[in-house]
Amino acid sequence: MAEWDAIVVGAGIVGSWAAFHLASQGKKTLLLDQFPLPHTRGSSNGPTRMIRAFYEEKEYMNLVADSYAWWTKLEKMSNTRVFDNTGVLAMQAPPFSYLKACSETMKKNNVKHWWMDQVQLSSKYPMFKYGQDYKAIMDPGAGVLYSNKCMQLVQELFRKSGGVIRDAVKVTGVKEVGNVVEVSSKYDTFRGKKVVLCPGPWAKELLSATGLNLPLVTMPGRQAYFKVKDESMHDIRNGIPIVIEEMNVPEGYQFIIVKPMNEFPGMVKVATRGQPLIKEAHPDERDKNMEPEVYDAITQYVKRHLPYVDPVPCITENCVYTMTPDAGYIVDKHPTMSKVFVGAGFSGHGFKTAPVTGKLLAEMALEQPLSHEVSKWRINRFQKSKL
Numbered sequence: 413m414a415e416w417d418a419i420v421v422g423a424g425i426v427g428s429w430a431a432f433h434l435a436s437q438g439k440k441t442l443l444l445d446q447f448p449l450p451h452t453r454g455s456s457n458g459p460t461r462m463i464r465a466f467y468e469e470k471e472y473m474n475l476v477a478d479s480y481a482w483w484t485k486l487e488k489m490s491n492t493r494v495f496d497n498t499g500v501l502a503m504q505a506p507p508f509s510y511l512k513a514c515s516e517t518m519k520k521n522n523v524k525h526w527w528m529d530q531v532q533l534s535s536k537y538p539m540f541k542y543g544q545d546y547k548a549i550m551d552p553g554a555g556v557l558y559s560n561k562c563m564q565l566v567q568e569l570f571r572k573s574g575g576v577i578r579d580a581v582k583v584t585g586v587k588e589v590g591n592v593v594e595v596s597s598k599y600d601t602f603r604g605k606k607v608v609l610c611p612g613p614w615a616k617e618l619l620s621a622t623g624l625n626l627p628l629v630t631m632p633g634r635q636a637y638f639k640v641k642d643e644s645m646h647d648i649r650n651g652i653p654i655v656i657e658e659m660n661v662p663e664g665y666q667f668i669i670v671k672p673m674n675e676f677p678g679m680v681k682v683a684t685r686g687q688p689l690i691k692e693a694h695p696d697e698r699d700k701n702m703e704p705e706v707y708d709a710i711t712q713y714v715k716r717h718l719p720y721v722d723p724v725p726c727i728t729e730n731c732v733y734t735m736t737p738d739a740g741y742i743v744d745k746h747p748t749m750s751k752v753f754v755g756a757g758f759s760g761h762g763f764k765t766a767p768v769t770g771k772l773l774a775e776m777a778l779e780q781p782l783s784h785e786v787s788k789w790r791i792n793r794f795q796k797s798k799l
Contacts, residue, residue, distance in 0.1 A: 418439050418441045418606045418607070418608065419607045420610060421444050421595060424455060424456035425566070425762075425766040426769050427770070428570060428766075430755065430771075432566055432570040432573060432575070433771045437778065443567075444578050444579075444581045446583065449579040456612070457559070458731060459558065460681075462654055466500060466518070466656075467517060470520065471785065476764060477521075477523075478783070478784070479766070480553070483557065489565075494557055498651070498653050499555065499651075500550070501655045501656070502656050503546055503657040504546065505545055511547065511548075523551075524552055525552070528550060540717060556674070557764065586622050586749075588749050588750070592605065606777040607751060607777075608752075608777055612756075613733075615757065619754065623748055626756070627737050627794055629692050630694060630698075632700075632732055634690060634706045634707075634728070636682055636711075637679040637727040637729075638681075638722055639726055640721055646720065647673050654670065662688075665686045666685075667686050679726060680718070680721055682713065684706065689706055690706060698732045740793075741789040742755065742791060743776075743786050744786070744789060753777050
């Protein structure tokens with residue numbers, strides 16, 4: 413007999429939102445996490461995350477539009493601010509293929525944005541220095557989500573909706589037994605009518621234990637904080653936007669994010685991810701020292717493009733992403749277990765849309781009409797996977 417209407421494995425931001433959406437509909441819901449909460453080991457922790465509508469694919473743009481509404485609802489329900497509207501500047505050197513593709517999709521979806529050349533950029537944002545051949549697109553509705561605060565508030569609302577959280581429970585097995593799904597740990601077995609798996613960076617090993625082998629890669633993200641020489645030039649309160657740049661490099665890519673001064677006093681944050689510069693690593697091993705070539709790439713970027721910032725980092729940190737081959741989400745029913753649903757592989761851009769991907773997983777579990785088209789995120793697109 414099932415003890416729970418639904419069990420959600422993984423109390424990251426997607427799992428927490430999925431659990432909230434289930435509990436808020438009166439379902440007896442259990443949320444499990446392998447670490448004592450709060451913790452810093454997954455992909456959802458940290459002071460801030462970026463939210464932007466700047467995408468090539470309309471499916472993600474639609475998710476973001478819906479997610480903005482849910483983050484606003486979270487602010488109203490909790491009476492707490494979780495979002496700062498800074499805008500995002502997407503920079504690129506010729507031939508501007510990424511910017512052009514995103515701009516075209518934004519036009520088709522009536523998302524406000526505008527192009528800027530170097531004359532305009534230098535006049536409006538003298539704290540950034542890019543080559544004369546660079547152009548940028550401003551996404552004015554974008555900004556910063558206060559991620560640790562978001563996690564805490566969603567979990568509080570889940571509890572207020574009747575949900576139960578059990579932390580320090582590492583799930584080792586999931587199997588269907590008749591009309592029930594058994595979720596096992598070293599010391600306990602939990603039984604639910606439906607199970608939603610949101611294991612974050614540990615998805616590959618947990619899903620493998622269910623017979624589902626997916627081409628997931630866990631990749632460390634490297635980030636550093638740099639002292640600002642003139643704080644007025646990078647203070648978030650002065651309307652300084654986030655800057656992003658995607659660059660093609662030999663046999664791979666590099667993605668850079670520059671965030672204004674608001675996480676540590678007097679410092680900006682510069683983060684990077686991408687292959688082959690950063691290598692695959694198990695999530696339990698993400699905290700190895702920053703590779704010398706990555707350190708050099710970040711500091712050289714600061715020297716080239718941030719003239720009001722000291723290029724020697726004061727603090728370096730690591731995070732971890734779970735990448736799919738196409739950098740697309742996985743939001744789907746398990747192919748061999750009809751009562752189990754999977755949210756994984758959010759590829760470094762899943763935090764912003766978590767209210768909606770969590771809602772989609774809840775809708776799947778409750779056999780409700782889906783609020784968004786999900787064919788782009790189905791498991792069956794990985795034809796070479798051994799199921």
